[in-house]
Amino acid sequence: MNIDATVVGQIVIFSMFIVGALSYFLGKRKTSNPKVAAIIGVILCITPPLNIVYLIVLTLKNDENQDVQT
Incomplete structure (x- = not known):
């Protein structure tokens, strides 16, 4: 299989x-x-491991607007 730059x-x-x-x-x-x-996220796509790490960090981060209902 030939993998080229394209x-x-x-x-x-x-x-x-x-x-x-x-x-x-x-x-x-x-x-x-x-x-x-x-x-x-788009800029980190240049190096593929960094974009995956960035998505993991965003996923694990707490929600900004948490409405607490009591």
């Missing part, structure tokens, strides 16, 4: 869309500024 580039660009969308939706619940969270 295939690697397509994988990186495809992961930018997926991680950007996931970062935005997680950022809406977990941060006060979801657009910045999405931009950071």
